[in-house]
Amino acid sequence: MKLFEMKHIKKSFDGLEVLKDISLDVEEGEVLSIIGPSGSGKSTILRCATGLETPDSGEIIKTGEVGLVFQQFNLFPHFSVMKNIVDAPLKVQKRKKDEVYVQARSLLKKMGLADKEKAYPFQLSGGQQQRVSIARALCMNPKILFFDEPTSALDPELTGEILKVIKDLAQEHITMVIVTHEMNFARDISDRIIFMDKGVIAVEGTPEEVFSSDNGRMKEFLGKFH
Ligand code: ADP
Numbered sequence: 001m002k003l004f005e006m007k008h009i010k011k012s013f014d015g016l017e018v019l020k021d022i023s024l025d026v027e028e029g030e031v032l033s034i035i036g037p038s039g040s041g042k043s044t045i046l047r048c049a050t051g052l053e054t055p056d057s058g059e060i061i062k063t064g065e066v067g068l069v070f071q072q073f074n075l076f077p078h079f080s081v082m083k084n085i086v087d088a089p090l091k092v093q094k095r096k097k098d099e100v101y102v103q104a105r106s107l108l109k110k111m112g113l114a115d116k117e118k119a120y121p122f123q124l125s126g127g128q129q130q131r132v133s134i135a136r137a138l139c140m141n142p143k144i145l146f147f148d149e150p151t152s153a154l155d156p157e158l159t160g161e162i163l164k165v166i167k168d169l170a171q172e173h174i175t176m177v178i179v180t181h182e183m184n185f186a187r188d189i190s191d192r193i194i195f196m197d198k199g200v201i202a203v204e205g206t207p208e209e210v211f212s213s214d215n216g217r218m219k220e221f222l223g224k225f226h
């Protein structure tokens, strides 16, 4: 079943077309990774998908709530860990307090942060902050979770713990769209990969297909990781 669809999305900023007729869909339970050079439009796809940007034209079809995990965590600095997680479920989704707190505690436990609910973001490592932001996104019960370079702001030794969390979510068949520069991770975790180049989907397929593609820009891009 399709959970999400983008049809012929175009988006320009100041006369520069950064998304040129993008169409993609996401199946329930699927892990889709989006790779490509800086400036190719990856974040703009996620921002359009999650409603942070409005496309100039085209259509977006969603079946439910979508969540977004940012590169820079984007936690509220003046809220405790718990308040960061429960705020939107209580205020935006208007759910019952008891139920939301039970879910939030269970998510914190799953993220290995059971003892951090009263802590503030500045008291946590980058990896811990990113795990809080994943718990926050999950507490909205999204149909799809979008990640925008979730490890790019982390020190290399903290990257692994976040990739492990995302891999665990994939094993639970959480539907995810992941923008990442971690090529081995993308190859390992994805059902499908999209390579973006200058606002278009230049290559799309299984990890095997994409990583063995003859596309010149794709080869050049992969060459930068060797
Ligand atoms: P990526 O995530 O692949 O690095 P982005 O989607 O962030 O690429 O950006 C694609 C292009 O759109 C870049 O040239 C970027 O400078 C431009 N861009 C993105 N957001 C804005 C914005 N809000 N205003 C102006 N230009 C933007």
Ligand code: MG
Pocket (backbone or CB within 6 Å): 042, 043, 044, 148
């Ligand atoms: Mg980006």
